[in-house]
Amino acid sequence: MNVLPKKNHALSFFTESVLDQKVVNFWVQKFNPTWSTHEMLGRIVKKQNTAKDMVTLTIRCNKRMNFGLPGQHHPVIVEIAARRLERTYSLNRIDEQHVELTLKKVPQGAVSTWLCHVAEIGDIVEFGQPYGEMLCVTHPEKEVILLAAGSGITPMYSMVYDLAKTGRLVDYRLKLMYWVKRSEDLAFHQFFQKTAQQYPQFSYETFCTQEGEAASRLSESHVNDCGDLHETAVFACGPSGFVNSACDLFHVARLFKSEAFTLSPLEVSDTGTVTITLTKSQKMLEVPRGISLLDALERANEKPVSGCRMGICNKCSCHKVSGVTQNILNQNQNAEPGSSLRICINSAKSDLVLDL
Ligand code: FES
Numbered sequence: 001m002n003v004l005p006k007k008n009h010a011l012s013f014f015t016e017s018v019l020d021q022k023v024v025n026f027w028v029q030k031f032n033p034t035w036s037t038h039e040m041l042g043r044i045v046k047k048q049n050t051a052k053d054m055v056t057l058t059i060r061c062n063k064r065m066n067f068g069l070p071g072q073h074h075p076v077i078v079e080i081a082a083r084r085l086e087r088t089y090s091l092n093r094i095d096e097q098h099v100e101l102t103l104k105k106v107p108q109g110a111v112s113t114w115l116c117h118v119a120e121i122g123d124i125v126e127f128g129q130p131y132g133e134m135l136c137v138t139h140p141e142k143e144v145i146l147l148a149a150g151s152g153i154t155p156m157y158s159m160v161y162d163l164a165k166t167g168r169l170v171d172y173r174l175k176l177m178y179w180v181k182r183s184e185d186l187a188f189h190q191f192f193q194k195t196a197q198q199y200p201q202f203s204y205e206t207f208c209t210q211e212g213e214a215a216s217r218l219s220e221s222h223v224n225d226c227g228d229l230h231e232t233a234v235f236a237c238g239p240s241g242f243v244n245s246a247c248d249l250f251h252v253a254r255l256f257k258s259e260a261f262t263l264s265p266l267e268v269s270d271t272g273t274v275t276i277t278l279t280k281s282q283k284m285l286e287v288p289r290g291i292s293l294l295d296a297l298e299r300a301n302e303k304p305v306s307g308c309r310m311g312i313c314n315k316c317s318c319h320k321v322s323g324v325t326q327n328i329l330n331q332n333q334n335a336e337p338g339s340s341l342r343i344c345i346n347s348a349k350s351d352l353v354l355d356l
Helices: 010-015 018-031 110-118 150-165 189-198 220-225 240-249 293-299
Strands: 040-051 054-061 073-080 083-093 098-104 124-127 143-149 173-180 202-208 232-239 255-262 273-278 283-288 317-322 325-327 339-342 346-348 352-354
Touching: 040 098, 054 110, 073 110, 083 110, 083 150, 098 110, 098 150, 143 150, 143 240, 150 173, 150 189, 150 232, 150 255, 189 202, 220 240, 232 240, 240 255, 273 293, 283 293, 293 346
Parallel strands: 143 173, 143 232, 173 202, 232 255, 273 352
Antiparallel strands: 040 054, 040 124, 054 098, 073 083, 073 124, 083 098, 273 283, 317 339, 317 352, 325 346
16 A cells, blocks of 8 residues: 655645744734744733832733743743843743733843833733743642742742642642832732632741831741741742752752742952863853853853853753853852853853863
8 A cells, every 4th residue: 555645734834944934924923923833922911010110911922832830930032122132030821822921120131121111012022931940730749838039929929829720729738938128029919818818728928128127038937937847848939149048948848949030149259360162163262250151251252042041941051071160059169071061150260161
């Protein structure tokens, strides 16, 4: 029996070539800017203030969208002054087609400033593939502690929202502890309060560190309030100082996962420069010590691939052939040759050879 080869559909033929995808997208986007053969695009349909300097954008996504799991992050790409800029945010899926993107304006942050102050209903944003391990539903532990500071509340909101919406919150004993400077900085406050009233096994505590009788920062006393941690999963998200404290204080937990959305300034006494040899581009560069390798290479007019710039997405990862590096988040040094290196969260301690 002869098997006839399958005929390629005409559209598949066009969309299989990258060049043709661009051409097809160019024409279809004249009719609808969110149509695409391959890009995950969305249109802003609602914009509202969530807290001080914080907005929530409701975005209608196209059919290409990979929504990821509650608690994960997405690269969000916008075009500002003809430049494509990418930052990473946690999304909250509210139905089949819509997500909420909640973000805080960061001083000098081009993307957050644009999204908070310039973006309007009807504007288009692009998404990258979701990633991240802030996922309480994929772990068996039902005793869960969520520690959030500032914008670190967004993946926590997404997880609690999803558990409440799907009726699975009753399966967990979940404690959310949320640090902000002032009460006006609290996001999703009413939602969490209402959920705590509705579900006795969900508890919600807030700590304002610069208001009234200022609450203390995350400390040993908060750990003592949490009881036995040996069967507990702990998730922490916030600035790197907060996440590092959480990691030290909750190290006995059965599971600990964290993500930092800012890097603490590197505490190094390193001065002077090192030589970085880039094997693929066959260059030798003199770069300063004491800053991330990503920043150092960009200052030298190199354009290494990067994404989140905070050690989560792995996009900047490269092969280190030799040399000593220091992790900016935990200060650990690594002299092992032939290892994988995320250049956004490591600085050079010695001359380096990188496969870039
Ligand atoms: S850019 Fe995301 S891990 Fe380095």
